[in-house]
Amino acid sequence: MRNRASPRERISRRIRTIHEAARIAGGNKLYSDFHADKIRKRVNDPVLAEKLIPKNHGFGTRRVPLESGYYEAFNQPNVHLVDIREDPMERITAKGVKTGTEEFEFDVLIYATGFDAVTGSFGAVNFQGLSGQKLKDTWANGIQTYLGLTVKAQPNMFMIMGPHQMFGNIPRSIEYAVDWVADFIEWARDNKVLFVEPTQEKMDMWYKHVEKLGEGLLANEVDSWMTGVNKNVKAKQKRSLTRYNGPAPGYRKECDAVKARKYSDFVLG
Numbered sequence: 001m002r003n004r005a006s007p008r009e010r011i012s013r014r015i016r017t018i019h020e021a022a023r024i025a026g027g028n029k030l031y032s033d034f035h036a037d038k039i040r041k042r043v044n045d046p047v048l049a050e051k052l053i054p055k056n057h058g059f060g061t062r063r064v065p066l067e068s069g070y071y072e073a074f075n076q077p078n079v080h081l082v083d084i085r086e087d088p089m090e091r092i093t094a095k096g097v098k099t100g101t102e103e104f105e106f107d108v109l110i111y112a113t114g115f116d117a118v119t120g121s122f123g124a125v126n127f128q129g130l131s132g133q134k135l136k137d138t139w140a141n142g143i144q145t146y147l148g149l150t151v152k153a154q155p156n157m158f159m160i161m162g163p164h165q166m167f168g169n170i171p172r173s174i175e176y177a178v179d180w181v182a183d184f185i186e187w188a189r190d191n192k193v194l195f196v197e198p199t200q201e202k203m204d205m206w207y208k209h210v211e212k213l214g215e216g217l218l219a220n221e222v223d224s225w226m227t228g229v230n231k232n233v234k235a236k237q238k239r240s241l242t243r244y245n246g247p248a249p250g251y252r253k254e255c256d257a258v259k260a261r262k263y264s265d266f267v268l269g
Helices: 007-023 025-042 046-052 071-075 170-190 200-213 248-260
Strands: 089-092 096-099 103-105 196-198 266-268
Touching: 007 025, 025 046, 025 071, 046 071, 170 248
Parallel strands: none
Antiparallel strands: 089 096, 096 103, 196 266
């Protein structure tokens, strides 16, 4: 009779696999090869299957698509894949899209050019703080925050789901940030505090903390929206430190400690 692993052992193996795939190149290759073989089994055309298997990054180092039936769709006679690395797009036409070798006609054309992740929503608003200091200028040479919630020279501005903030399931992450900010605002009101701003020292400290947590992660060695890159956005052509890569309990512990110190880490007025 085969010895079956207990639930605890199965969970332990799963966590170990995730750790090795995220941090060890050899482990990631093994895991990536496993997924590549699964794709080959799901796509009937072997040439097409190879085009659908990522070659420039390992599994999990870019955002993983949560799909159901995606690869099987390429087995349908009405679905075609055009590799623009082999046949680049030249222009949009009245009928559809013109590549170097062919013109494709469409009823509907969907632009899937990616998105200005993490900082895009903040850049879309012309935030101006002390002496007219613009947030986008503060971040021109790299993102700086304190706790991922505040920025120097932008007093009384709180960010919900901004850079350097707890990363994960968005509703869960936002919930903590909203509660923390709301508690801070309530405390400021009760203590007649009208001005709240982090110091440069605290922002530098937080940056180093976030940077330390990201050391060794293979995802930080790949261009993706998670490392601040989108080739369709002029200001995002190189990697930047955008995410808080540590555990959620650790992030909450840091923020709770600031609250316990009655927000003395901030300049208050």
